[in-house]
Each structure stands twice: as structure tokens, then as C-alpha cells.
Amino acid sequence: MKQYDAIIIGFGKGGKLLAAELANRNWKVAIIERSPQMYGGTCVNAGCIPTKTLIHESEQAERLYRDDYSNQAKYYALAVGRKNKLVSFLRDKNYEHIKAHPNITLYDGTASFASNDTVKVVSRDKKEILLKGKEVFINTGSTPILPDVEGINGSKHVFTSETLLRQSKLPHRLLILGAGAIGMELATMYAGFGSQVTLLESGSRFMPKSDRDIAESMLESLKRKGIEIRLNAYALSVYDTADGVTLTYTDNADGTPYFLEGDALLLATGRRPMTDELNLHAAGIRTDAQGAVIVNGHLQTSSPHIWAMGDVRGGALYDYLSIDDFRVIANQLFGNKKRNTDDRVPVPYVIFTDPPLAHIGLTEEEAVKRGYSLQVSRLPAAAIPRARTLQHIDGMMKAIVNAHTGRIIGCTLFCVDAPEVINLVSLAMKNDLHYSALRDFIFTHPSMSEGLNDLFKAF
Ligand SMILES: Cc1cc2nc3c(=O)[nH]c(=O)nc-3n(C[C@H](O)[C@H](O)[C@H](O)COP(=O)(O)OP(=O)(O)OC[C@H]3O[C@@H](n4cnc5c(N)ncnc54)[C@H](O)[C@@H]3O)c2cc1C
Numbered sequence: 001m002k003q004y005d006a007i008i009i010g011f012g013k014g015g016k017l018l019a020a021e022l023a024n025r026n027w028k029v030a031i032i033e034r035s036p037q038m039y040g041g042t043c044v045n046a047g048c049i050p051t052k053t054l055i056h057e058s059e060q061a062e063r064l065y066r067d068d069y070s071n072q073a074k075y076y077a078l079a080v081g082r083k084n085k086l087v088s089f090l091r092d093k094n095y096e097h098i099k100a101h102p103n104i105t106l107y108d109g110t111a112s113f114a115s116n117d118t119v120k121v122v123s124r125d126k127k128e129i130l131l132k133g134k135e136v137f138i139n140t141g142s143t144p145i146l147p148d149v150e151g152i153n154g155s156k157h158v159f160t161s162e163t164l165l166r167q168s169k170l171p172h173r174l175l176i177l178g179a180g181a182i183g184m185e186l187a188t189m190y191a192g193f194g195s196q197v198t199l200l201e202s203g204s205r206f207m208p209k210s211d212r213d214i215a216e217s218m219l220e221s222l223k224r225k226g227i228e229i230r231l232n233a234y235a236l237s238v239y240d241t242a243d244g245v246t247l248t249y250t251d252n253a254d255g256t257p258y259f260l261e262g263d264a265l266l267l268a269t270g271r272r273p274m275t276d277e278l279n280l281h282a283a284g285i286r287t288d289a290q291g292a293v294i295v296n297g298h299l300q301t302s303s304p305h306i307w308a309m310g311d312v313r314g315g316a317l318y319d320y321l322s323i324d325d326f327r328v329i330a331n332q333l334f335g336n337k338k339r340n341t342d343d344r345v346p347v348p349y350v351i352f353t354d355p356p357l358a359h360i361g362l363t364e365e366e367a368v369k370r371g372y373s374l375q376v377s378r379l380p381a382a383a384i385p386r387a388r389t390l391q392h393i394d395g396m397m398k399a400i401v402n403a404h405t406g407r408i409i410g411c412t413l414f415c416v417d418a419p420e421v422i423n424l425v426s427l428a429m430k431n432d433l434h435y436s437a438l439r440d441f442i443f444t445h446p447s448m449s450e451g452l453n454d455l456f457k458a459f
């Protein structure tokens with residue numbers, strides 16, 4: 001049996017950063033990845049990078065070939081090729097970085113616990129090897145939740161985000177099940193490329209966690225792109241036709257049955273922690289009702305030498321949280337042990353629609369429910385000179401401030417460059433700055449950030 005100071009299960013974001021950190025400190029590290037197509041993890045290979053590359057491409061395609069499906073389809077195939085090239089480049093870089101380190105051994109295979117310090121690796125040719133580790137880190141990510149809809153398993157036209165992004169044929173009619181982050185981003189993207197998109201959501205409230213003014217703005221923006229949105233959609237069955245797929249669903253509100261035809265159906269109905277093959281009970285590790293590995297604020301499981309990082313520990317599923325999990329663990333192992341996962345709240349998020357939506361902290365509805373005395377300010381994106389120069393005048397900014405303390409409680413930016421600008425608001429909130437710090441800050445001009453001067457002037 002091979003002995004290591006650390007075993008890392010899954011070559012994801014947090015895991016690869018940790019592998020390099022430990023190896024640089026002379027630890028002997030084993031990292032195990034079940035698929036060579038996934039070196040570097042979901043973000044690089046199937047998540048953030050491919051989607052954001054294609055979303056950018058779709059904006060170009062829309063500008064060049066709007067209402068010209070034939071040219072859009074050609075453009076799409078080329079864009080998928082460029083995306084594949086970028087993904088391969090980044091995957092190779094990730095691989096080389098890990099392979100080059102003398103203290104790291106990469107194992108290709110699926111890992112499971114044999115005991116609480118021993119991990120079994122089964123390679124694709126079914127060879128087994130046992131590894132013993134002083135510390136073990138679980139970084140196995142998440143996997144799509146497949147809804148219980150008759151016919152989805154055998155269909156040739158039903159996809160997850162991962163499999164759809166590999167297709168180089170643009171679907172003329174795309175059906176999407178689930179109006180969450182993936183559903184909205186890919187609806188915007190495919191509509192930009194020229195697909196007719198229908199977005200079906202089982203819930204009755206669009207963007208249930210957002211304020212209604214924001215959700216309405218998003219709804220209008222998606223509709224302007226030609227995306228049809230149907231709420232209360234309870235999917236029943238799917239069957240393949242000669243040239244696509246037929247989806248049957250009922251409207252939850254009144255029971256009306258519907259049949260919809262598409263060239264492809266995307267399942268975007270959530271993701272769950274990837275713990276299926278880990279045999280966690282052999283190590284005495286507990287999971288919650290969603291299958292997430294239960295950890296404390298330092299990311300230790302019930303066995304303190306076994307840790308979990310990234311999507312597999314449940315909660316919000318973002319690449320930057322997997323990175324921060326690495327910082328929390330490194331701080332425990334080598335730092336002052338003061339970091340924990342609670343000290344990073346509030347965490348911003350972004351949905352990369354067009355315009356994109358970025359949010360941090362409480363919504364107005366949440367702040368009212370919690371009994372805050374608050375002030376709310378709104379600014380249309382069109383009022384910001386940079387939005388005019390970029391010809392992106394859709395959307396709005398919204399801020400919520402505690403009326404007594406002047407501290408920012410929450411902020412939503414639904415406008416061009418929102419993914420960048422939200423980081424400034426985040427910095428102000430994390431440093432407990434009074435809202436006037438942003439109101440009076442000298443921002444460059446013209447920039448979307450200077451919209452914050454006006455947004456916070458209203459208080
Ligand atoms: C379509 C899509 C778009 C996204 N866009 C964004 C975005 O814009 N911004 C953002 O912040 N987040 C985004 N996310 C979420 C982000 O990708 C994830 O939060 C992040 O990649 C999780 O990283 P991780 O470190 O938990 O693990 P991952 O990067 O998922 O890595 C886990 C690795 O473990 C491997 N593995 C699993 N089980 C085993 C096993 N038993 N043995 C060996 N190996 C195993 C897997 O193959 C995988 O490579 C997106 C996700 C998706 C699906």
C-alpha cells in the first residue's frame with residue numbers, strides 16, 4: 001500500500017490549489033481524478049469557462065447575424081470549436097502543473113473509502129490500488145439532478161449542460177427545464193445564437209429569491225430576446241420524434257396538459273453534491289439530506305483528518321467558494337487558524353444573462369422581513385454614461401441601506417459590467433464601510449462603477 005501525507009479525491013478547483021500548496025511544503029500528495037477530460041474540474045471543463053466563452057460568442061453572433069439562422073448556425077459551430085480549444089488549453093495547463101511537481105502523484109481512477117485513512121482507486125481498466133493518507137480531502141464536486149420524467153434516460157435529444165455544450169449543431173428549437181442559474185444563462189446564450197428558446201419552470205414564482213422589481217426586469221429582458229417563459233410547468237414525459245423531442249407537461253396551476261416540440265431538451269433542474277461512489281460510511285463520514293458531506297466551519301468532517309471542500313460540502317455552488325475553501329483549510333493547517341466559512345458572508349453571485357445580474361447581501365423583501373429600518377435606492381442603467389457608450393442601456397442598479405447605521409445591507413446590479421462592479425460593493429460591505437464611501441468615491445470615467453456615486457447619492 002502506498003503512503004501519502006495527503007490524499008485529495010477530485011482534481012477540482014480547491015483540490016488542485018491545495019495539492020500545490022501542500023507539495024510546496026514538502027508533503028507527499030496523491031490526487032485522484034476519475035476522468036482525464038476533467039483535469040482542473042467542472043469550472044474549466046464543463047462549467048464557468050465554456051459557458052462564459054460561449055455567452056460572449058453569442059453576443060457577437062447576435063450583433064452580426066440576428067434573424068439569420070443559417071449564418072448563426074455556422075457561427076455557433078465555429079464558436080464551439082474555439083471554446084473546445086480554450087478548454088483543452090486550460091485543461092492541459094492544469095495537468096502539466098500537477099504532473100510537473102515532484103511531490104504530487106496523479107492517479108487516474110475512481111476513488112472510494114476503504115477505511116477512514118485508506119482510499120481505493122479503481123482505474124478505467126479495473127485495476128485497483130490502495131492508498132493510505134494522514135489527511136484526506138474530498139473535492140468531488142457536484143452532478144446534475146435529473147428529474148423523474150418518463151423517457152429522459154433513453155432519449156437522444158435530452159441533454160445536461162455538460163453534454164449540450166459539446167454539440168456543435170445549433171438546436172433550432174431548444175426546450176429548457178429549470179429557470180435557475182444554468183437555465184437562464186443558457187436560455188440567453190442560445191437565444192443570442194438564434195435558437196427559439198422555451199424556458200419551463202416548475203415553480204410559480206420566477207426568480208423566487210429576488211425582489212419583484214428585479215425579477216420583472218429580468219423577465220422583460222429575456223422576453224425581449226424572444227425567450228418564452230412558462231411557469232408552473234410539471235414535466236411528465238419525453239419521447240423522441242424523427243427530428244427531435246416532444247415534451248409533455250401539465251400546468252400545475254390549472255392541470256392543463258401541453259405538448260411542446262424541440263430539437264433538444266436541456267435539463268437545468270439543479271445540482272447535488274457528488275458523493276455517490278465514495279463509500280463514505282466506510283470512513284464514518286456523515287452526509288445531510290441532500291447528500292452533502294457534513295463539515296464544521298473549518299471544513300473538517302466528523303473525522304477531523306478528513307476534510308471536504310467545494311460543491312461536495314453543499315450550500316452555494318460557486319467556483320470562488322471552492323477557492324476560498326482552500327484558503328480556510330490552508331489557514332487551519334499552516335496559519336493562525338482564525339479563518340472559517342462563516343467569516344466570508346455575505347457572498348456575491350452573478351447570473352451571466354444579457355445584461356448580467358449580480359447580487360450581494362439581503363434583498364429588500366428579506367430586509368423588511370427581518371425588521372430592518374431601511375432605505376432603498378434605484379438607478380436605471382440608462383442613467384449611467386458608460387451604459388450609453390456601450391449601447392447597453394437595459395437594466396437597473398438597486399441598493400438597500402440600514403437607515404440607522406448607514407451600512408449597506410444588500411445590492412443588486414442588473415446591468416452591463418455587473419460582475420465586475422459588484423466586487424466594489426462587496427469590498428465596501430466586507431470592510432463595514434458607510435454607504436457614503438461609495439457615494440463619494442472617485443471612480444474612473446466613463447465606467448459602470450461610477451453609477452455607484454449616483455446610486456448611493458439618493459440616501
Ligand atoms: C454549467 C455551469 C456553469 C457554471 N458557471 C459558474 C460561474 O460562472 N461561476 C461560478 O463561480 N461557478 C459556476 N459554476 C459552478 C462551479 O463550476 C462549481 O461550483 C465548481 O466548479 C466546483 O468546484 P469543486 O472544487 O467543488 O469541484 P469540481 O471542479 O467539480 O471537481 C470535482 C472533480 O472530482 C472528480 N470526481 C468526482 N467523483 C470522484 C471520485 N469518486 N473519484 C475521483 N474523482 C472524482 C470529478 O470528475 C471532478 O473533476 C457553474 C457550474 C455549471 C455546471
Ligand SMILES: NC(=O)c1ccc[n+]([C@@H]2O[C@H](COP(=O)([O-])OP(=O)(O)OC[C@H]3O[C@@H](n4cnc5c(N)ncnc54)[C@H](O)[C@@H]3O)[C@@H](O)[C@H]2O)c1
Nearest residue numbers: 147178179180181182183201202268269270271317350351
Ligand atoms: N454564474 C454562476 O455562478 C453559475 C452559473 C451556473 C450554475 N451555477 C451553479 O450551478 C448550480 C446549479 O444550477 P441550476 O440552474 O441547475 O440549479 P438551480 O438550483 O439554480 O435552478 C434549478 C431550477 O430548476 C427548477 N426545477 C427543478 N426541478 C424542475 C422540474 N422537474 N421541472 C422544471 N423546473 C424544475 C427549480 O425550481 C429551479 O428554479 C447553481 O445552484 C449555481 O450555484 C452557478
